[in-house]
Amino acid sequence: MTSGGIKPGSIKRAVAASALFALTMFGGVASANPQPGQLNMTRGASTWSPEAYFLNNVALGVCVVIGILVFGAMFIAMFRFRKSRGAVAEKWSHNTTLEIVWTTIPVIILIVLAYLATGGLRTFADTTGSQMTVKVTGYQWKWRYDYVEYQGKAIEKVGFMSKLDRESDETRQLNSGLDPNAVKVGSENTYLLNVDKPLVVPVGTKIRFVITAGDVIHSWWVPALGWKMDAIPGIVNAAWTNITEPGTYRGQCAELCGQDHGFMPIVVQALPKAEFEKWLAEQEAAATPPPAQPAAPAPASTAAAPKTAAVDAPVSQGHQG
Secondary structure (H helix, E strand, O other), X not given: OOOOOOXXXXXXXXXXXXXXXXXXXXXXOOOOOOOOOOOOOXXXXXXXXXXXXXXXXXXXXXXXXXXXXXXXHHHHHHHHOOHHHOOOOOOOOOOHHHHHHHHHHHHHHHHHHHHHHHHHHHHHHOOOOOOEEEEEEEEXXXXXXXXXXXXXXXXXXXXXXXXXXXHHHHHHOOOOOOXXXXXXXXXXXXXXOXXXXXXXXXXXXXXXXXXEEOOOOEEEEEHHHOEEEEEOEOOOXXXXXXXXXXXXXXXXXOOOOOOOHHHOXXXXXXXXXXXXXXXXXXXXXXXXXOXXXXXXXXXXXXXXXOXXXXXXXXXXXXXXX
């Protein structure tokens, strides 16, 4: 082989390096909330989110393997069998066996991916057995949450608007002079990612979300839950989650909805059941007006009513003729 060729050892090392990079991407441990520099999807913090994580890794793995094989074969053909080395192209144009192989293998791959994806979508669409229902309504540029029922009991008058927190809103203003890196909750930078009122939910509970919008199309997306769902005016979409770990999970509107689209974050605060039930009871008590006090009876009058004098009307005397 001339010096211009590719040595077999170099090819093996390149393939091994590519495979190692792919495994690093697939196998990296990701926290529930996305982090700066994170390459792969988050594993999430719900019972269903690992399903999306697994499907993503399988599909991406298939794409990486196909890419390595196709581009590897292409570069080998381009450099090892180039004209400057005296390579002469073959004259045949068809190979039935090869054509059957490169048609059958992709079909099998697509069938397997379709089977896995269909199973994931089927379980995701099944909201039966939900223990709690929350209505989510998107507006420009905020969210409204209404608690509908919990453990089979209707919830009355517990709902609120959730919008960008004041600190982020003041910092984002033109010429505010405020530092976005200084907007923090604890050690976490929450610039444009925090709200004034988070959605509070319990862990270990299957929660059904009914999602719609009041003006334009929005999309409710919290990566830790493993899904996003469009909020469309006049249409109610349903989804569910069952969060496994207490914590604060952040998201954003994922559908371009106007000038402040980038300023309508989502915050889900997952609490242990006992803490959530205490919070819910406080919200219901605050929303229930106090019972009306009965009116005090009017005091009886002690003064005697004055008597009315009878006045006899005078009788007209007529003239006798």
